Amino acid sequence: MLATTHMTPWPEAESSKEIKPQAVSFSQLKQHVREFGVFRYASSILPYEFPYIRHSQDKTSTVNLEIEEALSEIRFIGILIPNVLDVKKYISNYADILGPLLNACEITAERFAVEVQLSLEVYHDPEIEDEYLALYVRKQKYDENIMKEIKKIRSLYGHSLIDKKGWLLVTTDFRYPKE
Amino acid sequence: MGKKYKNPPIIEAVCEFRVSPDTEWDVTIPGLIYEKLQGKFPKKQKAFKGKAQISKGEKGTEYLIGHEERIAFLADDEKRLVLVGPSTMSVSCFAPYPTWDGFKPYIEEAFSTLTEKVDVKGLQRIGLRYINKIEIPNERIALEDYFEFYPFLGKNLPQDLGSFIVGGIFPLAEERDMCRLHLTTAVPEKPDSLAFILDLDYYLAKPQAVHVNESLNWIENAHQKIGKIFEGCINDRLRAIFQGDE
Numbered sequence: 089m090l091a092t093t094h095m096t097p098w099p100e101a102e103s104s105k106e107i108k109p110q111a112v113s114f115s116q117l118k119q120h121v122r123e124f125g126v127f128r129y130a131s132s133i134l135p136y137e138f139p140y141i142r143h144s145q146d147k148t149s150t151v152n153l154e155i156e157e158a159l160s161e162i163r164f165i166g167i168l169i170p171n172v173l174d175v176k177k178y179i180s181n182y183a184d185i186l187g188p189l190l191n192a193c194e195i196t197a198e199r200f201a202v203e204v205q206l207s208l209e210v211y212h213d214p215e216i217e218d219e220y221l222a223l224y225v226r227k228q229k230y231d232e233n234i235m236k237e238i239k240k241i242r243s244l245y246g247h248s249l250i251d252k253k254g255w256l257l258v259t260t261d262f263r264y265p266k267e
Numbered sequence: 268m269g270k271k272y273k274n275p276p277i278i279e280a281v282c283e284f285r286v287s288p289d290t291e292w293d294v295t296i297p298g299l300i301y302e303k304l305q306g307k308f309p310k311k312q313k314a315f316k317g318k319a320q321i322s323k324g325e326k327g328t329e330y331l332i333g334h335e336e337r338i339a340f341l342a343d344d345e346k347r348l349v350l351v352g353p354s355t356m357s358v359s360c361f362a363p364y365p366t367w368d369g370f371k372p373y374i375e376e377a378f379s380t381l382t383e384k385v386d387v388k389g390l391q392r393i394g395l396r397y398i399n400k401i402e403i404p405n406e407r408i409a410l411e412d413y414f415e416f417y418p419f420l421g422k423n424l425p426q427d428l429g430s431f432i433v434g435g436i437f438p439l440a441e442e443r444d445m446c447r448l449h450l451t452t453a454v455p456e457k458p459d460s461l462a463f464i465l466d467l468d469y470y471l472a473k474p475q476a477v478h479v480n481e482s483l484n485w486i487e488n489a490h491q492k493i494g495k496i497f498e499g500c501i502n503d504r505l506r507a508i509f510q511g512d513e
Contacts, residue, residue: 147447148283148394148468149350151314151359156278156400156464159454164430172456183314 155179158186165197167206167223170266174210178221182254189221189256192245196223196258199241203227205265211257220255226265234260270498272509276399276465277364282374282486283357283396284381287389287475290354297338297351299384304377308340308349349377354391356381367490375483387479394470395489397497401463402455403508413508416450416500438472439492445472446496465500469493 155176159169169175179186196206204227211222225238241258249256314337337352347360358377360370403413410417418433420426434449447468455462469489471477477485
């Protein structure tokens with residue numbers, strides 16, 4: 089995924105001018121930032137009493153954003169999500185799985201080397217009405233150690249599934265990595 | 268929020284009220300609220316909100332991590348919910364967004380129930396938040412072709428971004444209100460697409476600066492402001508996607 093910016097270049101900063109630290113009042117600061125072209129469109133920069141971090145932590149609570157953020161995080165650590173809608177629907181129905189899911193994904197991604205493909209999917213049992221999240225480990229070549237490794241991973245996240253309505257299984261289907 | 272579109276990108280809209288510390292709140296309040304709202308929100312569900320608190324104690328910095336129990340009352344189709352927690356009540360609606368004319372009555376009803384069942388002394392915070400998920404059917408785009416708010420990259424930086432987050436807070440109404448704006452990359456649901464979350468959170472920053480009786484007017488004003496800011500973040504090419512023209 090790539091997104092490119094092609095902005096009109098900002099005016100070049102006059103690097104020959106020496107910027108001496110000095111106490112500036114609010115109104116002087118406005119002029120400074122325009123003069124040196126640091127922020128082209130900054131209409132005002134508020135004084136320090138207005139810290140961004142503090143204000144950005146106090147948010148109106150949401151329900152669904154956590155799922156979007158979690159999926160972004162899972163993708164970021166290199167796990168494929170072939171059917172995003174399916175996974176989102178499952179997590180929406182079993183919201184308590186989110187924490188264990190992130191935990192299991194991080195542990196699994198850390199344990200396995202680069203040659204492994206990790207894929208988060210929803211397993212739908214064809215015989216009974218049952219579904220759960222499956223984190224598939226797929227390789228070009230399997231050996232007898234794969235299940236040993238998977239069992240080790242399960243022992244690390246398994247406790248976090250106690251009392252949860254949702255379910256998650258790190259497993260393999262012994263298939264080749266999907267393209 | 269903003270203009271009306273055929274395919275609005277809103278995935279969640281929330282209106283939240285936090286009552287002042289001098290308002291008495293106890294564990295019976297969610298039940299009292301449910302009694303009144305169960306006609307429209309018949310389903311009940313427990314919900315938890317993660318909470319982290321950092322404070323300076325005698326032995327140094329102390330970290331307290333836990334969770335706050337809340338009760339969710341859901342509509343039959345689970346597209347709307349009321350969430351009640353300690354000193355807090357919020358009303359959410361999910362996609363498809365029923366327009367402001369469809370969402371506002373639920374806010375009004377929930378707020379009226381709150382003030383009927385609780386002697387609200389003041390409002391510590393009011394928030395109106397819109398989460399938009401924007402999917403663009405392309406694997407590579409120039410951000411300025413779609414957005415009016417995005418990260419700037421100086422000419423000496425690589426010009427291709429893999430993912431980003433950019434944000435800011437606009438002080439409004441002489442810093443009584445704030446609007447926090449975030450744009451970040453997200454996971455697309457359709458293949459060969461790019462996705463972004465555009466998150467706008469308009470809130471009362473000065474506790475109790477709005478009287479309880481004026482809260483609904485404040486929310487109406489917040490909605491208008493947030494709509495303008497949203498429209499200010501996008502350009503016509505994105506509007507065409509929301510209209511189903513692209």
